[in-house]
Amino acid sequence: MNWVNALRFKTPAAEIERVIINQCGPILMGDKPSAVFPLQSEICFAGLTRLLPPNIQLLTLRKNANSLLVMAFDKNLLEKTLSNKKILTLLAGMGYPAGVSVYVLLDYLKNRFHCEDFPHEVGFFLGFPVEDVLGFVKHRGQNYKLCGYWKVYGNVSRAKECFRKYDFCRERMKIYFHQLKGAVRTSFSNF
Numbered sequence: 497m498n499w500v501n502a503l504r505f506k507t508p509a510a511e512i513e514r515v516i517i518n519q520c521g522p523i524l525m526g527d528k529p530s531a532v533f534p535l536q537s538e539i540c541f542a543g544l545t546r547l548l549p550p551n552i553q554l555l556t557l558r559k560n561a562n563s564l565l566v567m568a569f570d571k572n573l574l575e576k577t578l579s580n581k582k583i584l585t586l587l588a589g590m591g592y593p594a595g596v597s598v599y600v601l602l603d604y605l606k607n608r609f610h611c612e613d614f615p616h617e618v619g620f621f622l623g624f625p626v627e628d629v630l631g632f633v634k635h636r637g638q639n640y641k642l643c644g645y646w647k648v649y650g651n652v653s654r655a656k657e658c659f660r661k662y663d664f665c666r667e668r669m670k671i672y673f674h675q676l677k678g679a680v681r682t683s684f685s686n687f
Contacts, residue, residue, distance in 0.1 A: 508540045513673055515544060520568050521669035522662045523552055529577040529623045530569035532557065541566065555602055557609040565609065567602070567621070574598050574621065583620045586630075590617055625650050 515533055522528035535541055541564055545554055551570055558565040575598045578584065588594050592604050601621075608615040619629035624646045631640070631649020640647035644659040 508537065508543055511536055511540050512543045512547060515540075515568075516547065517666055517669040517673060520548065520552065521665040523568055523570050523573070524549070525665045525668065526570070526573065527661050527665055529573035530567055530621055532565065532567050532618060532622065535564045535566050536562075538564070540564075544568075555606065557606050569602075569621075571598060573623075577623050578620065580626070582626055586626070587617060587620065619646065622646075625654070627651070628655070
């Protein structure tokens, strides 16, 4: 089955392509430390692991019979994001250990996903502005100024610029995949 048919029939290849374009594009381009998204199966997880470059790692946050909740992250970008003193103080106030590696923080976050439906501090790991994560918690997801990749409670112009960057990353990844599919079709047409 080729990539075009895979897209039509929602095969693992189509899901992997969707995730790389929509979720991993900003990470791959160095504009976002991580993303959280569902995957349909372990097959998709394995395929995604093989396709992503070594600097992008995957962590299963939660698994059930029908799907996986996965975080893709660039360790260096995530370390930089989580080195913010305000974020570290807020995480420590939520019980996260202090002075530990990013992997220990991720393990603690993973445990929180088993205790709560969706722990809001994940926004810090995703690179969302502190005021927006805190605003979401305070206002319980209501009364936001703008809704895009996240709900904005703070600086709208900064968020809009970030949303444009993420959109640009997604478009670049779509173009890349379109070119890749053309190259694959061309190479197989010689047989």
